[in-house]
Amino acid sequence: MTKKKVVVGISGGVDSSVAAYLLKQQGYDVIGLFMINWHDTEGTLSGDCPWNDDLIFAELVARKLEIPFHTVDFSEQYRKRVVDYMFSEYEKGRTPNPDVLCNREVKFDLFLDAAMKMDADYIATGHYCMKEMITDENGKEIYRLMAGADKNKDQSYFLCQLSQKQLEKALFPIGHLQKPEVRQIADENGLATAQRKDSQGICFVGKVDLPVFLQQKLKSKEGAIVEIPDDLALYKTNEATQVDHEALKLLSTPYLYKAVDGVVVGKHNGAQFFTIGQRKGLNVGGKAKPLFVIATDTESNIIYVGQGDDHPGLNRKALFIKKDDIHWIRGDKAIQTGEVLHCQVRIRYRQPLQKATLYMFDEGMYIYFDKLQRGITPGQFAAWYVDEELMGSGVIQS
RNA sequence: UGACCUAUGGUGUAAUGGUAGCACAGCAGAUUUUGGUUCUGUUAGUCCAGGUUCGAAUCCUAGUAGGUCAA
Numbered sequence: 001m002t003k004k005k006v007v008v009g010i011s012g013g014v015d016s017s018v019a020a021y022l023l024k025q026q027g028y029d030v031i032g033l034f035m036i037n038w039h040d041t042e043g044t045l046s047g048d049c050p051w052n053d054d055l056i057f058a059e060l061v062a063r064k065l066e067i068p069f070h071t072v073d074f075s076e077q078y079r080k081r082v083v084d085y086m087f088s089e090y091e092k093g094r095t096p097n098p099d100v101l102c103n104r105e106v107k108f109d110l111f112l113d114a115a116m117k118m119d120a121d122y123i124a125t126g127h128y129c130m131k132e133m134i135t136d137e138n139g140k141e142i143y144r145l146m147a148g149a150d151k152n153k154d155q156s157y158f159l160c161q162l163s164q165k166q167l168e169k170a171l172f173p174i175g176h177l178q179k180p181e182v183r184q185i186a187d188e189n190g191l192a193t194a195q196r197k198d199s200q201g202i203c204f205v206g207k208v209d210l211p212v213f214l215q216q217k218l219k220s221k222e223g224a225i226v227e228i229p230d231d232l233a234l235y236k237t238n239e240a241t242q243v244d245h246e247a248l249k250l251l252s253t254p255y256l257y258k259a260v261d262g263v264v265v266g267k268h269n270g271a272q273f274f275t276i277g278q279r280k281g282l283n284v285g286g287k288a289k290p291l292f293v294i295a296t297d298t299e300s301n302i303i304y305v306g307q308g309d310d311h312p313g314l315n316r317k318a319l320f321i322k323k324d325d326i327h328w329i330r331g332d333k334a335i336q337t338g339e340v341l342h343c344q345v346r347i348r349y350r351q352p353l354q355k356a357t358l359y360m361f362d363e364g365m366y367i368y369f370d371k372l373q374r375g376i377t378p379g380q381f382a383a384w385y386v387d388e389e390l391m392g393s394g395v396i397q398s
Numbered sequence: 399u400g401a402c403c404u405a406u407g408g409u410g411u412a413a414u415g416g417u418a419g420c421a422c423a424g425c426a427g428a429u430u431u432u433g434g435u436u437c438u439g440u441u442a443g444u445c446c447a448g449g450u451u452c453g454a455a456u457c458c459u460a461g462u463a464g465g466u467c468a469a
Contacts, residue, residue, distance in 0.1 A: 011431095013431090015431095086432090086433095090433090095432080095433050095434080096432070096433080097432045097433075098432055098433090099431060099432050100432075101432095102431090102432090127431095155431075158431070158432085198430080198431075199431050200429095200430060200431060201430090201431070201432085202431080202432060202433090203431045203432085204431095210432095210433065210434095274433095275433050275434060276433095276434085277433090277434055277435065278433080278434055278435085279434085279435075279436095280423095280424095280434085280435095282423080283408090283423065283424075284409085284422080284423065285408065285409045285410080285421090285422040285423025285424080286408085286409030286410040286411090286421085286422055286423075287409085287410075287421080287422050287423085288410080288411095288421060288422075289421085289422080290421095290422065290423090291422080291423090292435095293434095307422095309435095348432085348433085348434075348435085349430075349431085349432070349433095350429095350430065350435095351435090374435085375434075375435080377433080377434080379433085380432080380433075380434095381432095
């Protein structure tokens, strides 16, 4: 009877601590592995060494659980695969999601490889999501990525870019638990991390002042903030009587504003530092309703804003994902050109799932929502679910 | 240049002579393993100088600044 070997990514937080604990309870041969992915403290808010405390807590937990503990340094690859991507996306005026990439490229790639080299059967993380396995008619195993049982903490979204191969090796020991239960388990078992605050901000980098962080690489440059009235003639094209290919193209095309469409209400120091839907940081007051960014133009360095969260420029019913950017976790359920899929979609972390229909065409996929969606942002991931299962995802093109 | 109007936090605006309030912006905290959103709290103001009055953002006079009409 050989025990199955699992390498747990121990981060120094409660979730991964309890994940390791539970695996040990379940009789696995557990190894703790701590990742160091970031050394710089430039631009971080907390200042000194963000991961130093994490390492100490991770070690404490490993000792308490009496499991072997190691560290690995992926910082070079993390920079290449996550941080560089971040900068390049922001430079293009898009808004990336580094943490989705971090999972695909680091935790479930580099880390997975490292674990396999240690002869592990599985890797495990403290994500709030669940894995299920089914077999198709040929007896082939298919893995399903399910939302976490704690609807408030569900982190399946961050894993929306995983493949079957990655999922095959993954275990999510706390996915069936509620957050308070996790804390309670940690507490009852004397894990030092029981009361530690949940982590926030870009994982591994920490909580940063984004504009300051980005200014390490991206130049700031003064430009105009232009307010677009809510009755622009452009918006009349928003109506669609039926949902066909042409209508989907139209509905998912962002409005192309010009400076003359509105009035200058202020100035900013770089359009790349702002994202669609953003309210704070514009420094423009005196309006009856708050201003939201409805578009950024990094070419001419103009930020377009609209008044109120119901501004027609901020809300759209459809978005588009390029063919190459479509990723299916459930490849066996992928739809082909001409097919549609009724499902539920979220376009950002923690957004309640939205009823929508996927329409596949040769050039890519259109997602048509039942209701208007606020702040559809290029660069972010749209993830589609059927019931509790994450079926696939893609980078929003427009 | 003549007549008239206006002046309130950073911005836009409320307040029969009686506690200067609201919105937006800003700041802080909460929420959040992206960006962002949201929630809560909070800083900050009567153009200037006199006068009337128990009491002036409010009434009167002069000044300053901006605007409108007349030429």
